[in-house]
Amino acid sequence: MKVEGRAVDEAARRETALSGLRIPSVGSWGASALATATLLALAEPPWDLWPLAGVALVPWLVLVADTRGWGTAILGSLGVGTVWAWASAPWGPGALRSLDSGPFEAIGGLLVGALWVMGIPFAVVGGLVHVARYGSAATRIAIAGAGFFLVDWIHSTCSAGVPWALLGQSQAGALGVAQLAAVGGVPLISGFLAAINQAAALAWETQGSRESLRRLGALVAAWGALALLGLPLAQWVRSTVTASGTAPPRVLLLVQPDIARGERWAENLQASHLAKVVAETERALKEPGPPPDVVLWPENLLTAALDRSPELAANLQATIDLLGVPVILGAVRSANGAEPGLYRSSVMWMEPGRGTVAAIDKTRAFPLLEASYSSDAVLHLARAFGKAGRGKKVEEAAQAGSLQGGFTLTVVLCYEALFPGIVAERRAPESLALVNLADDGWIGGAAATHQLAAFASFRAIEQRLPLVRVAHGGLSLAVDPFGQALLTLPEDAWAHGHVEVQGGRPPGVVERGALLALPLVTGAGVWWALGRWSRRSGGTEATPSGGGIHA
Secondary structure, three states: OHHHHHHHHHHHHHHHHHHOOOOOOHHHHHHHHHHHHHHHHHHOOOOOOHHHHHOOOHHHHHHHHOOOOHHHHHHHHHHHHHHHHHHHOOOHHHHHHHOOOOHHHHHHHHHHHHHHHHHHHHHHHHHHHHHOOOOOHHHHHHHHHHHHHHHHHHHHHOOOOOOOOOHHHHHHHOHHHHOOHHHHHHHHHHHHHHHHHHHHHHHHHOOOOHHHHHHHHHHHHHHHHHHHHHHHHHHHHHHHOOOEOOOOOEEEEEEEOOOOHHHHOOHHHHHHHHHHHHHHHHHHHOOOOOOOOEEEOOOOOEOOOHHHOHHHHHHHHHHHHHHOOOEEEEEEEEOOOOOOOEEEEEEEEEEOOOEEEEEEEOOOOOOOOOEOOOOHHHHHHHHHHHHHHOOOEEOOOOOOOOEEOOOEEEEEEHHHHHOHHHHHHHOOOOOOOEEEEEEOOOOOOHHHHHHHHHHHHHHHHHHOOOEEEEEEOOOOEEEOOOOOEEEEOOOOOOEEEEEEEOOEOOOOHHHHHHHHHHHHHHHHHHHHHHHHHHHHHHOOOOOOOOOOOOO
């Protein structure tokens, strides 16, 4: 009998140990992944159905709370995040195919990227939410909000991070809510939205108890107040409290080429490409209106290393002399190191009769596809992308500052615009605008370039500077310091446009305080009002404070 008892105890211990490793229900987790991914994909650009982000995480959060095993919660969350990242970038396989990856390599490469971008972050937050499932409602809401703030902050600041499909980026279409980026960046918006979703999940779990609806109502009211009043409040504070820049406004001329990517990297076509973009520039300069202070050409307009192509370099300088106006362009220069297959992706400010007066090199290239390999592990990981991971690589510079010619601009190249830290480091107090020279030609499709432009627009809000984006094969535009469109050029066409920019100070204490006070005061007011209404209409009710109901 003793032996039998020990056997039963041992079996119970094994069952307890394995309970955290239960294989997730394919049906329930699959439905959760599809629901969350679909809602988030519709919330972010290019669809911009941003209110859906307030409930998109609810199916996943409810399932995590109702899951017994921690292993199931983590593995299931890994799958949900991976599906979401894939849904955010359905153009991914096509983009990798354009870089000569095979069909299976394109799918495998996107899977690897999706796991890193959102799969692992969702697994981390899912584990935290699961651990806290028996805590108080306030604790669970705080854990969900802090978890998403943390993982999105890590992706936005670390060199290995990929700040794509961040929860807060879904509010690009809600400029009032987007102003919260001036306080704590996109991660703060992510944490706020996660808190709203967790409150909604709690309301579902408690079948709409009064206290759960009170919490949810307060958070939704704070969100709505930002959506309606955040933008006019920010504009009012900037106009009445914050001093404007003292430097005079400048006119920038955006010139958007339409050269096929395969042709742009052909060395024997560089002079032809230059002639075409000059012809478009000359057409713009002949139009009536004030002359531009500088012309902007996109990233990697010339792909033959200028410092090793004296004829092309001389042709470029002669062209700028003929135009009679300074030009800022993206161009390739040879690498400083001896490692073969590397090049520098540079921005050069060139002036008539003076040559290059300022230049910086890219410091953050796209991981695996564009960035050089930092270790053998990264080299092996890049093999999942096939030929797309074995092309020419960018030699990343250790640092770069603002671009200073006749005046000062903060310039970032393509992918760098997704990183708030890079933009902040390059911003000088006298900067008149953020300039993003980009190459979207390898991505293909309108969705990707609209996403990139929308995500980059958060940098304008964070720095309170106009953002001017000039792209190959994508969307070229300009937005004001609040993210509102000033100019949009037609896509997939030769085009140009003028925009006037003027600098300003970064968000100050008063502005940040006002933007924080709006949702806090609104939420607190609704919380108090609903509590008073509840007491008058029927007293209190006993409701569970956490955890799902387990069958």
